[in-house]
Amino acid sequence: MISHEIYQRFGLTDDVIEYAEKVLEDLIPRFSKIDERAERAQLKVIDAMQKARVDAACFAATNGYGYDDVGRDKLEQVYAHIFETEDALVRPQITCGTHALSLALHAVLRPGDELISPVGQPYETLKSVIGITPASNSLSEYGVTYKQIELKADFDFDYDAIRESVSDRTKMMTIQRSKGYQVRPSFSVEKIGELISFIKSIKPDIICMVDNCYGEFVDDLEPSQVGADLTVGSLIKNPGGGLAPMGGYIAGRKDLIDQCAYMLTSPGLGKEVGASLSVLPSFYQGLFMAPTVTASALKGAIFAASLYEDLGFSVLPDKTEDRHDIIQAVTLGSAERVIAFCRGIQAAAPVDAYVTPEPWVMPGYDCKVIMAAGAFVSGSSIELSADAPIREPYAVYFQGGLTWPHAKLGIIKSLQQLVDERLVKLP
Ligand SMILES: *Cc1c(COP(=O)(O)O)cnc(C)c1O
Numbered sequence: 001m002i003s004h005e006i007y008q009r010f011g012l013t014d015d016v017i018e019y020a021e022k023v024l025e026d027l028i029p030r031f032s033k034i035d036e037r038a039e040r041a042q043l044k045v046i047d048a049m050q051k052a053r054v055d056a057a058c059f060a061a062t063n064g065y066g067y068d069d070v071g072r073d074k075l076e077q078v079y080a081h082i083f084e085t086e087d088a089l090v091r092p093q094i095t096c097g098t099h100a101l102s103l104a105l106h107a108v109l110r111p112g113d114e115l116i117s118p119v120g121q122p123y124e125t126l127k128s129v130i131g132i133t134p135a136s137n138s139l140s141e142y143g144v145t146y147k148q149i150e151l152k153a154d155f156d157f158d159y160d161a162i163r164e165s166v167s168d169r170t171k172m173m174t175i176q177r178s179k180g181y182q183v184r185p186s187f188s189v190e191k192i193g194e195l196i197s198f199i200k201s202i203k204p205d206i207i208c209m210v211d212n213c214y215g216e217f218v219d220d221l222e223p224s225q226v227g228a229d230l231t232v233g234s235l236i237k238n239p240g241g242g243l244a245p246m247g248g249y250i251a252g253r254k255d256l257i258d259q260c261a262y263m264l265t266s267p268g269l270g271k272e273v274g275a276s277l278s279v280l281p282s283f284y285q286g287l288f289m290a291p292t293v294t295a296s297a298l299k300g301a302i303f304a305a306s307l308y309e310d311l312g313f314s315v316l317p318d319k320t321e322d323r324h325d326i327i328q329a330v331t332l333g334s335a336e337r338v339i340a341f342c343r344g345i346q347a348a349a350p351v352d353a354y355v356t357p358e359p360w361v362m363p364g365y366d367c368k369v370i371m372a373a374g375a376f377v378s379g380s381s382i383e384l385s386a387d388a389p390i391r392e393p394y395a396v397y398f399q400g401g402l403t404w405p406h407a408k409l410g411i412i413k414s415l416q417q418l419v420d421e422r423l424v425k426l427p
Contacts, residue, residue: 048081066275097234100248193226243286300407344414349374
């Protein structure tokens with residue numbers, strides 16, 4: 001146990017620290033399982049870097065067209081090794097997760113094709129990409145139709161409805177692994193594999209894309225290893241390890257990756273262009289750190305679930321469930337509690353700790369939203385962060401933590417804030 005003296009510098013009181021330490025005692029066996037998984041993932045990353053013969057030349061800055069950018073090309077080989085795919089596109093020119101997903105969809109789909117989401121509604125930002133929310137340059141504007149199959153009441157896939165929805169025009173399915181900000185469980189890679197096998201048994205040439213955001217290195221396998229044709233994510237989440245300052249990746253079948261590259265740069269040019277400037281060292285080192293960073297974030301999520309479940313709050317996933325992403329939802333039941341929680345997280349940050357987060361009206365939301373983040377990389381949600389729409393049921397979504405001690409401090413501080421404001425009583 002760490003001396004209380006150092007925790008007191010953050011305004012933590014003995015009763016809160018002791019309560020938190022007691023919760024932690026029960027988590028030791030789970031944490032050791034997470035460490036074992038991180039070890040396996042770390043070895044996978046090192047093996048991939050060795051196979052691609054990564055060397056100092058990979059870290060050199062390139063400019064202009066970026067022809068013969070060895071570091072960029074080898075990094076894509078490293079991703080392809082890790083995801084066990086034919087190829088990968090890993091670029092700073094992919095601005096975020098939404099862009100990577102939009103790129104993959106626009107690259108593959110043609111007018112008259114149909115896209116299906118067999119797992120209910122996709123992530124908020126994809127609604128404009130697909131055209132569920134009308135937007136210029138959406139897939140819908142290009143004549144791509146879209147269907148969505150809702151999950152069943154028990155959150156299982158509606159296999160019958162999926163089978164019935166498939167037609168000659170069905171070109172692609174988009175499968176979101178993480179629950180994002182919905183009330184449903186995140187899917188295990190195994191379960192995604194079953195869904196993909198089912199889809200391919202109906203029509204083998206349907207291209208299955210998995211939105212892998214927040215899921216990388218959480219399971220032993222990635223969706224690409226259970227049949228996904230394209231696996232897509234953001235580098236300012238898990239695989240960037242907190243060091244990548246931007247970027248996104250797409251790993252998958254070579255012909256599809258070529259199409260994505262043609263869409264990103266230009267037909268004919270594809271993967272051949274795209275200078276990396278000086279960003280590659282952070283991509284490599286971030287990927288190297290990603291397994292243990294993800295493990296830290298997972299420990300934080302499990303600690304938060306245990307702490308708040310024991311205090312009587314409803315948490316998703318609960319404290320004993322297997323994890324398939326790094327997001328933790330805690331339903332606190334009132335606006336005051338949500339705000340106090342977020343202020344606690346903010347007050348534990350290495351950056352911007354003196355700032356007091358306030359709920360504000362955000363574009364795209366129908367209510368005020370509060371966000372807590374003291375991040376080195378703006379908007380990076382692999383760093384310790386929390387956000388919550390100020391509305392029923394007053395749930396806060398908590399994720400990230402580049403190191404376990406920071407995640408731990410943030411969670412204890414959130415509780416301290418609730419206790420100080422008399423919004424929670426310790427048992
Ligand atoms: C974060 C996220 C995205 C979008 O990523 P951005 O980098 O925010 O654009 C898409 N899907 C899921 C499930 C996500 O968690």
